[in-house]
């Protein structure tokens with residue numbers, strides 16, 4: 223998990239769980255702990271970008287209350303040569 227804080231805004235750059243350990247709540251625990259740390263560091267809001275086809279990540283973020291504040295078309299280049307849109311999500315802490 224990697225994020226950065228500037229003034230009162232934070233950005234989550236990446237969160238990943240080893241494939242064999244997924245769907246057992248690890249990312250939920252990690253994100254919960256991390257959001258608490260960001261709030262203590264002075265962040266009032268957290269932003270992130272996510273591929274709109276990434277259902278596990280969207281499920282995770284929506285459960286924490288992240289809401290969509292933007293969308294970038296054809297933002298990600300996929301291995302098969304196609305492009306995927308990015309959703310910009312925000313959570314107020």
Ligand SMILES: CC(C)(COP(=O)(O)OP(=O)(O)OC[C@H]1O[C@@H](n2cnc3c(N)ncnc32)[C@H](O)[C@@H]1OP(=O)(O)O)[C@@H](O)C(=O)NCCC(=O)NCCS
Nearest residue numbers: 237238239244245246247248249250272277278279281282
């Ligand atoms: C996204 C990721 C970090 C989730 O990690 P995880 O430890 O499996 O997540 P959790 O077990 O805490 O589950 C979080 C939510 O995702 C859901 N989920 C997990 N695996 C899923 C799957 N294969 N399909 C759909 N939803 C899934 C869970 O049901 C849960 O949602 P719920 O609480 O509403 O049921 C993990 O899939 C991952 O590392 N993916 C690759 C990296 C990535 O895409 N990171 C996000 C970039 S923005």
